[in-house]
Amino acid sequence: xxxxxxxxxxxxxxxxxxxxxxxxxxxxxxxxxxxxxxxxxxxxxxxxxxxxxxxxxxxxxxxxxxxxxxxxxxxxxxxxxxxxxxxxxxxxxxxxxxxxxxxxx
Amino acid sequence: xxxxxxxxxxxxxxxxxxxxxxxxxxxxxxxxxxxxxxxxxxxxxxxxxxxxxxxxxxxxxxxxxxxxxxxxxxxxxxxxxxxxxxxxxxxxxxxxxxxxxxxxxxxxxxxxxxxxxxxxxxxxxxxxxxxxxx
Numbered sequence: 001x002x003x004x005x006x007x008x009x010x011x012x013x014x015x016x017x018x019x020x021x022x023x024x025x026x027x028x029x030x031x032x033x034x035x036x037x038x039x040x041x042x043x044x045x046x047x048x049x050x051x052x053x054x055x056x057x058x059x060x061x062x063x064x065x066x067x068x069x070x071x072x073x074x075x076x077x078x079x080x081x082x083x084x085x086x087x088x089x090x091x092x093x094x095x096x097x098x099x100x101x102x103x104x105x
Numbered sequence: 106x107x108x109x110x111x112x113x114x115x116x117x118x119x120x121x122x123x124x125x126x127x128x129x130x131x132x133x134x135x136x137x138x139x140x141x142x143x144x145x146x147x148x149x150x151x152x153x154x155x156x157x158x159x160x161x162x163x164x165x166x167x168x169x170x171x172x173x174x175x176x177x178x179x180x181x182x183x184x185x186x187x188x189x190x191x192x193x194x195x196x197x198x199x200x201x202x203x204x205x206x207x208x209x210x211x212x213x214x215x216x217x218x219x220x221x222x223x224x225x226x227x228x229x230x231x232x233x234x235x236x237x238x239x
Contacts, residue, residue, distance in 0.1 A: 002172065030160075037165025040216060041112065044209045071175055075168050082167070 001065050003042040005072025009079070010035035027087055034079045106178050106188045106198040109169035111206030112213060116162035123159055127152035149224060158217040165213065 013031040016023045050057045060068070088096055130150050173179040178187055188198035 006168070030164075033157075033160035034164030034168060037112075037161040037163070037213065038168035039165075040161070040213055041109065041165040041169050041209045044205060044212055045108070048205050048208070071172060074175070075171060078171050079164075079168060 001060075001068035002072040002075065003039065003046050005069065005076060006035050006039040006042055009076045010039050025092055027083065027090065027092065030086055031079055031083050034082065035076075038075065038079075106194075106201050107173065107186050108201055108206035108209060109166045109173060111202055112162045112210045113166040113170070115210045115214070116159055116166055119155060119159045119162060123152050123155045126155060147228065149228060154221055154224065157220060158214065161213050161217065162210075165209070 010032060013028055013035055017028045017032055020028075046057075091097055127150075130152055170179060179185060180187055184190060186198065188194040
C-alpha cells in the first residue's frame with residue numbers, strides 16, 4: 001500500500017510537471033524525484049518480501065493495509081513539506097523576497 | 106532495518122562527484138541557461154545528468170528513512186538504529202543492507218543508466234514544432 005501510494009504520487013507529479021510550465025517553475029520536479037526514488041526502493045522491498053511470503057504477500061490483513069496507507073499518505077505529506085520548504089527558500093519567482101522587503105505605505 | 110543507508114551512502118558519493126565534475130566542466134560546451142534557441146544540438150552537461158541520480162537517491166533515502174522512523178527502527182538516540190543494540194539483530198541488519206540495500210542502489214543506478222541512454226537519443230532528435238492549441 002505504501003508502494004502504491006508513492007507510485008500514484010510519482011505519476012501524478014510527473015504528469016503535472018510535464019503539462020504545466022508554471023509547475024516546472026515551482027520546482028514540482030523535486031517531488032517527482034523524491035516519489036520516484038522512494039517508489040523504486042519500495043519496489044525492491046516488495047520484491048524481497050514477495051520472495052519470502054509468495055502469494056500471501058498479496059493478501060495482507062486489513063489492519064496492516066490501513067497502517068501502510070496511513071504511512072504512505074504521511075510519506076506524501078513529508079515530501080510535500082520538503083518541497084514547500086525548498087520552494088520558499090529558493091524563491092524562484094521572488095515572492096518571498098518581495099514580501100520581506102516590501103515597505104509599508 | 107537500515108536498508109536505506111546503502112543508497113544514502115551512494116548519494117553522498119554521487120553528490121561529491123557531481124560537485125567536482127561541475128567545477129571541471131567547460132561552460133561553453135553546456136546548454137545555454139537562457140531561453141534562446143541554440144544554433145547546434147544542445148548537449149546536457151554530465152554534472153546535470155549525475156544530479157538526476159543524486160536526486161533519485163536522496164529523495165528515496167529521505168522518504169525511506171521516515172518509514173524506518175515510523176516503524177521504530179531508527180531512533181533519535183545512540184546508536185540510532187535499534188537493531189544495532191544487540192549483535193544478533195546487528196547481523197540481521199547488515200544482511201539486509203547487503204541484500205535489499207545493495208539491490209535498491211543497483212536498481213536506481215540501472216534506471217539512471219537507462220535515463221542516460223534515453224537522454225542521448227532525445228539530445229540527437231531534431232527540434233519538434235510545438236503542438237498547435239485546439
